[in-house]
Amino acid sequence: MFAYVLKRLGLAILVALAVSMIAFLLLRLSGDPAIAIAGEGARQADIELIRQTYGFDRPLPIQYLDWLGKSIRGDFGDSIYFKTPAAPLIFAKLQTTLLLGFLALAFALAISVPLGVLAAIYRNSWLDRLCLAVAVVGQALPNFFFALLLIMVFSISLRWLPVSGSDSWLHFVMPTIALGYYVAPAFMRLIRAGMIEVLEADYIRTARAKGLPASIVIFKHALRNAVVPVVALAAVQLGFLLGGSVVVETIFALDGLGYLAYQSITYKDFPVMQTIVLLLSVIYVVLTLASDIANAWLDPRIRVA
Structure with missing residues (x-):
């Protein structure tokens, strides 16, 4: 187990370094940061002075290693637009995104697990087709369009929920639904396929032959083994929710x-953009590593392989 963890940890570090390098190069190719700092209409002499002051005239590999x-060491530079250190600014906003991500993941699991179990138990029935239809709609419906529909229904028509802001738990209801419903179909299909496979296993037939109640057979024996792959998918989807919340947070002004990423892109705030990309990539890698370790602990066959 220890050797497996070391192997996965080394791979995770390499992935994080590769992502940081690619993000750094792509942001540099998107525009000249010296021009962004100087502003439009700045003289060429001023731009060259800024380029020399911040070291933008050095080769890109040297700039990357320095950054x-x-x-x-925890020095992510200063925000060009907000005129404050990038790290405190980003970590202050991270709490809202983490809360939204965990709420959306909980919502996705809350609707996908029951639907996946029902679809597997009543396979090829109208209930199975209904659950699959819910999954298809969730996968095909863009989250920004679904978010606008939620606003039209619950904010404009019914006036039950606030349109924007993050002052109370009511402000997180529609963003949670809009973000969580988009990832729920992947969980539902995985649980359905796992339950169908497990329900046909020999130990399930043995449990039924012993006369165990159907609820114990399904939830204690079948579902317990069917949800093992969900652990890995949940970690990946949580990383996707954290990184993919830009549109939803922008619509609801969370x-x-x-x-903040949307604002930094709009104002070409390179230090903030670089730090956000690095932070989200590290979080994604850490979540993937945690899911691999959890799966290896739950299923010994993984670490043996």
Whole structure:
């Protein structure tokens, strides 16, 4: 187990470094940061002075190594637009994004697990087709369009929920539904397929032959083994929710990391953009590593392989 964890940890570090390098190069190719700092209409002499002051005239590999070294020490630079250090600004917004991500994941599991179990138990019935239809709609419906529908129904028509902001738990209801419903179909299909496979296993037939109640057979024996792959998918989907919340946070004006990323892109705030990409990539890698370790602990066959 220890050797498996070390192997996965080394791979995770390499992935994080590769992502940080790619993000750094892509952001540099998107525009000249010296021009963004100087502003439109600045003289060429001023731009060259800024380029020399911040070291933008050095080769890109040297700039990347310098930025990576400072990032490891916790120095992510200063925001060009907000005129404050990037790290405190980002970590202040991260709490809202983490809360939204966990709420959306909980909502997705709350609707996908029951639907997946029902679809597996009543396979090829009208209930199975109804559950699959719910999954198809959730996968095909863009979350920004679904978010606008929620606003039209629950905010404009019924006036039950606030349109924007993050002051109370009511402000998170529609963003949670809009973000969580988009990832729920993947869980539902995985649980359905796992339950169908497990329900045909020999130990399930043995449990039924012993006369155990159907609820114990399904929830204690079948579902317990069918949800093992969900652990890995949940970690991956949580990383996707954190990184993909930009649109939803922008629509509902949530004061989170996604909305900050939208602002930094709009104002070409390179230090903030780089830090957000690095932070989200590290979180995604850590979640994937945690899911691999959890799966290896739950299923010994993984670490043996």
